[in-house]
Amino acid sequence: MDLLRLYEWIDIKTVLIFSCVFLLLSDYIRHKTPKNFPPGPWALPIIGHLHRIDHTKIHLQLAKFAEKYGDILNIRILGPRIVILSGFKRVKEVYTQQGDNLADRPVLPMINDISGDKGLVASSGYKWKQQRRFALSTLRNFGLGKKSLEPSVHLECRFLNEAFSNENGQPFDPQFLLNNAVSNVICVLVFGNRFEYSDHDFQSLLKNINEAVFLDGSLWAQLYNSFPRLMRRLPGPHKKLFALWQEVIDFVKEKVNAHRADYDPSNPRDYIDCFLAEMEKLKDDTAAGFDVENLCFCTLDLFVAGTETTSTTLYWAILYMMKYPEIQANVQEEIDRVVGGSRQPSLSDKDSMPYTNAVIHEIQRIGNIAPLNLPRSTVEDTQIGKYFLPKGTAVIGSLTSVLFDESEWETPHSFNPGHFLDSEGKFRRRDAFLPFSLGKRVCPGEQLARMELFLFFSSLLQRFTLSSPAGVEPNFDYRLGTTRCPKSYKLCAVSR
Known part of the structure; x- marks a missing residue:
């Protein structure tokens, strides 16, 4: 009863x-706010600041928050609080002076379910240090950052120019040709071979990477990271994300297995072969991560990172040249004067082409392809300014706030190559030019990206005049995921 x-x-x-x-x-x-934690907007329970943030413009809204709450603030979107650093001086100070305390990555359920703590991007601690050291030294031995790699990029420039020429001046979307060309440079270093632009399977793979990188930065990914047990059981775009990455992982595993089958220790052909050799040397040091599974994810990271960011920058570059034909004409005049038309532009020409160099830097600055940077995590309890951050706090140094810092740039919101030219027209470096970030987690592919951007960009403008189809105005709308990429557009490339 x-x-x-x-x-x-x-x-x-x-x-x-x-x-x-x-x-x-x-x-x-x-998610109780720790004592003496950075300030931030008032948050609702569970959803945090979700109601105040448009995910398609989050980098711009964080800049507005910084105006009110200062250059060290916190936001919360569903999950734990994230500390945002804003402005060149603050980001530089923290990432350089406290780099060791911000060398880890936060533990995210989605990344954990895809790769765990493996690879170069998501790993932390001893494993990450060993893998980064090995990757940099190995790729350097194969020409990374050296002139010995230049012929490989020159070859790819010729293939890309030929593909553009085959369009006969008619409108086409250059995105995946650029992806393929840039990807081939890293593919030669990592896999030992390039892929033809007519390879539909590889083109499909590049499209999967593009879509996966977009979804990685979506609200669905944030929901998954906040409620993993629930989201694992629910349908949605996050399921597509896992399927896309699995296809890319399977492709890399095939390459690794093929290398293992015909591996010759006396003749290392590429990064994978060198990793296999290192596995033998360090088989007793299991914490260093030299095993087959980690090889797959390190290779994946190099392949994706070496494809996505540089090709997206070139995609912005073409769009800006279409928008500003007078700047394009000035670049072409410099190329004609310094290089001429009988040979390809070379890295040795770079110092003699300050205007072209300035335009490329300005494209990187205003293109802002990694607006939020990748998050880092405090290795131990940390003091930043007057605030206390417990161990494991996620920290983001906003690159948008650096590349558009009004105290550092004369006209931050305008496309102005003059930002990188002095009064005599010579190229000048700018401390606040940090598209590759800085500190312990600075982009390991910076030197390769700089080489590719100069050679691909100058080679294209040497051969073609780039314009929009008749009656179409260049549109700077973008898709914001992990990277900030232009929405698809059409290009007319007319031979000069």
């Missing part, structure tokens, strides 16, 4: 009220 009365008393409303109170209390305990 007592049990029956209890059932009558516990009705649906009571269950709902109890559930809500439990969720709110649980959320408060899990």
Whole structure:
């Protein structure tokens, strides 16, 4: 009888009220603001600042928050609080002076379910240090950052120019030709071979990477990271994300297995072969991560990072040249004067082409392809300014706030190659030019990217005049995921 009365008393409303109170209390305990933590907008329970942020413009909204709350603030979108650093001086100070305390990556359920703590991008601690050291030294031995790699890029420039020429001046979208060309440079270093632009399977793979990188920065990914147990059971775009990455992982695994089958220790052909050799040397040091599974994910990171960012920058470059034909004409005049038309532009020409160099730098600055940077995590309890950050706090140094810092750039919101030219027209370096970030987690492919951008860009403008189709105005709308990429557009490339 007592049990029956209890059932009558516990009705649906009571269950709902109890559930809500439990969720709110649980959320408060899990995400309670630590003492002396950076300030930020008032957050709602569970969703945090989700109601105040448009994911397609989050980098711009964080800049508005910084105006009110200062250059060290916190935001929360569903999950734990994230500390945002804004402005060149603050980002430089923290990432250089406290680089060791910000060398880890936050643990994210989505990344963990895809790759765990493997690879170069998501790993932390001893494993990351060993893998980064090995990757840099190995790729350097194969020409990374050296003139010995230039012939490989020159070859790819010729193939890309030929593909543009085959369009006969008619409108086409150059995105995946650029992806393929840039990807081939890293593919030669990592896999030992390039892929033809007519290879539909490889083109499909590049499209999968492009879509996966976009979804990685979406609200669905944030939902997954905040509620992994629930999201693993629910349908949605996050399921597509896992499927896309699995196809890319399977492609890399095929390459690794093929290398293992015909591996010759006396004749290392590429990064994979060198990794296989290192596995033998360090087989007793299991913490260093020299095993087949980690090889697959390190290779994946190099392949994706070496494809996506540089090709996206070139995609912005073409768009800006279409928008500003007078700047394009000035670049072409410099190329004609310094290089001429009988040979390809070379890295040795770079110092003699300050205007072209300035235009490329300005494209990188205003293109802002990694607006939020990749998050880092405090290795231990850390003091930043007057604030306290517990161990494991995610920290983002906003590159948008650096590349558009009004105290560092004369006209930050305008496309102005003059930012990188002195009064005599010579190229000048700018401290606040940090598209590759800085500190312990600076982009390892910076030297390769700089080489590719100069050679691909100058080679294209040597051969072609780039313009929009008749009656079409260049549009600077973008898709914001992990990177900031122009929306698809059409180009007319007319031979000069």
